[in-house]
Amino acid sequence: MTVPRLDLPAPNRELSPYTGLTREHWCAYADFLLRSVQRFATEDHANIHLPGAGSAYGPRSDSLEAFARTFLMASFRMAGDPAATGWLADWYAQGLDAGTDPRSPDRWPTPGELGQAKVEAASLAVGLALTRNQLWDKLPERVQGQLIAWFETVVGEEYPPINWVWFQIVVETFLASVGGRSSAEDIEAGLAVHDSLYRGQGWFADGPERAYDHYVGWAFHVYPQLWAMLAPGDPRVKARGTLDGDRLADYLDDAVHLVGANGSPLIQGRSLIYRFAAAAPFWVGELSGHTRLSPGTTRRAASGMLDYFATHAAIDGQGLLSIGWHGEFKGMKQSYSGAGSPYWAAKGMIGLALPASHRVWTAVEEPLPVERGDIRRLIAAPGWQVNGTQSDGIVRITNHGTDHARQGDRLADSPLYARLGYSTHSFPDLAPESLDNAVVLVDGAGRLTHRTGFSTHSLTVSGGGLEGSSGGAVNWIDVPDTTGPDHGSGVAGQPTQGPEMTVTSFTRGAVEVRMVRLSGTSGCPPARLRIGGWPLDPDSDLTSVVVPLAGVGEPLDDGGSLAGVEARPMGSGMVIPWVGTSGPATDGLYVVVVGFGGAGVSESVRGVQLDSDPNGFRVRFDGTPVPARETEPLGSTRS
Structure with missing residues (x-):
């Protein structure tokens, strides 16, 4: 299979004196990554079988994960540039049909059948909500019905009391917006868990343990703002708007101090193979208007991360994101990691949902705190x-x-x-x-x-x-030879x-x-x-x-x-x-x-x-x- 070409514009040092990257560079990287993974899809586009390691949940889970996470990236691209992304809408529409067709041998396991599908359902729901005009509204009624039935298997399901509660919240909120079943009790219980994990000054723990890592940003702050976009008229959204917004702004005040001048986010915590997903909360601050950072600083932080990984072999010779930090490193694989897992880096591309005219794309890059002085x-x-x-x-x-x-x-x-x-x-x-x-x-x-x-x-x-x-x-x-799944805790x-x-x-x-x-x-x-x-x-x-x-x-x-x-x-x-x-x-x-x-x-x-x-x-x-x-x-x- 021929690897697509990555065609990058020349660096723009006037608009982006620190990274040279503009929105056009981000679009080029996104399109290159998406075209590269599509080569590994089944004929009906429902499953993407990427080469490399498999997770503990098996190939059906891994292929769904690859589809859902790349679809999330595609949805940001489509939302910010509908006119130029019809090719993405058409390609993913076929996969959404085949993946939820109960008669298809390639159908996806439902969230009611497989725990990991609960995670991936959230990416699908967010992506469909962001591209409602370009994609959801144009799907045949039969396919819409299949998707609703597939999503509805989350209703009443148990979710662990960690960042996972947001996967149920956003899916059921999307269901409510398209006439599907949803449970107010599920949503309210998830919000209660979310609030119970708040530790002050913008910081959440990912569960009852002292688990502080990048999930604070790319989960506990990103999803509340995406949820607010899914249902802006929901009384719960309105009641929480200031609370969640202030928490995000507080977190960003700290997070921007944790980015190195080389563009690297802090190298700490689990799921580091998601790499530039750490840029997600910076973009969401602009998307929601809940940030005290200047738009030039926001783009400097986010573009710095993309540039850091792109120039350190995070994208391999096949145009794929590998399990690793720079290049592939199998020692970073955790039990839930499959070849599609690194594509949660897609969250770091949420800035593409903002149009080219948005201030975050037109402002001149400004230095990070560590570039202004000692911290x-x-x-x-x-x-x-x-x-x-x-x-x-x-x-x-x-x-x-x-x-x-x-x-x-x-x-x-x-x-x-x-x-x-x-x-x-x-x-x-x-x-x-x-x-x-x-x-x-x-x-x-x-x-x-x-x-x-x-x-x-x-x-x-x-x-x-x-x-x-x-x-x-x-x-x-003294640790036994056989231990349980690696989800971050010490054994x-x-x-x-x-x-x-x-x-x-x-x-x-x-x-x-x-x-x-x-x-x-x-x-x-x-x-x-x-x-x-x-x-x-x-x-x-x-x-x-x-x-x-x-x-x-x-x-x-x-x-x-x-x-x-x-x-x-x-x-x-x-x-x-x-x-x-x-x-x-x-x-x-x-x-x-x-x-x-x-x-x-x-x-x-x-x-x-x-x-x-x-x-x-x-x-x-x-x-x-x-x-x-x-x-x-x-x-x-x-x-």
Whole structure:
């Protein structure tokens, strides 16, 4: 099969001085991706059988997923440019007919038959609502009836109390708009779950756990605004308009600080194979009018993401989105991931539903916060200290609040949630036991402790830097050979409790002073302490360093670099610097300085000082003291 051509216009540096991308570039990418997947469709267009890995739900689920998610992309394209997209309406109309024809051997499993179909039904409903004039109204009455019957199998179904409740809400709202059955009880119950997961200042947790990730934006903020577009006259929509809109605007105020100057979103959390779906909430802010960001900043953030992935091999030689981050990386596959799963990147193309005359397309790009200056920001709900540095464009978080678990749980650490640090320029080590941004104890068998279930002690901002603290008993976890589905949480196993560990991070720019307090070591198996820094590709031009802070606390007399040569989501190989104890760690205080960034990081690390007095510690970055507010004794539980 011949791969379609990607015909991109020349970069427009007057309108888009940072990325060069205009709406025409976005259209070109969307059309190229859509034409590429259509080559793998069945003759009736109902199922798209993409090459590559399959999910745990089987090929019928995976082929529906590929259809639904690419249809969502096509619907944005059609909504924003009806005159030029008749070819998409015709192609997908055939698939909608065959997929819902109960007599067809290629028919889709219904949401009542297959859980994953509940997810994909929402993409189909949103797409049909956005293209009502171009597509739904032109479908034969027979096909409309088939679709209504297929959608109606969601009514009364159970949905897990996470972002999934929105899939039922939008489908039943669409049904109500086209004369199908719907349940007010279902919708109201879903809205109640949504509100129960709100954690303040624009942030949601994806369930009862401390699960903070990109689902906050591309699910909990995108769907309420799409729902409002589906039923603008609904009294529930009207009653929630200001509430949901303000929450979105609050979230975007934080989210824009989590985009690196390279265009990468924060590399943290599950489903990262959706890549530029992280652009979706920025577009929805403009689509709904609920944003405080300038349109030039919104487009800079969104176009930066598309450009980042397009120029880092996210689109393979067949014109397909692979499972991975840059290119294909099978190690990022989760149990629900099939070859069509990456096409939820379609959400990041929702800006195409806005016409070419919209201000978000006509405004000149403006710089991201990290391009205007250094960032120091606390995000309370997930417990993140955000530090961005203009000199290298890196955004980093230091994590004292997120682990995809509940306080007190004793689980293995989830690599994408429980690390002490994540950034826009380094990919986490995907092994559950790792020195990546870690403070761990290593027993005689080589097992590393896990921090999941910790308590957040404090999170404070003041003039000189940021401070966060968390702690609790660490555990060794013996994980069975066979574990359950990977949906983000750390896996369960047989725990062996270790000592109490409190970690306090003083951060500014590229530097963290990491203080570790151990207590209760005498009652636990003897174990060496290891404090690890940021993981880097061996060929990276960035610097990752960890050094003991001389003259403070217990001695750290061992160190080195953990090196690997295996393939990685952003390259080949990985190096993690570390320091620790050569023998069993004892109760006491251990202090290191961690640095990660571009030129000058090593000098910044060497410039850190720590002064002590009877009341605690005073950190000095490059000779500048952190104010007294941040020098309280370790173990403070203020919030």
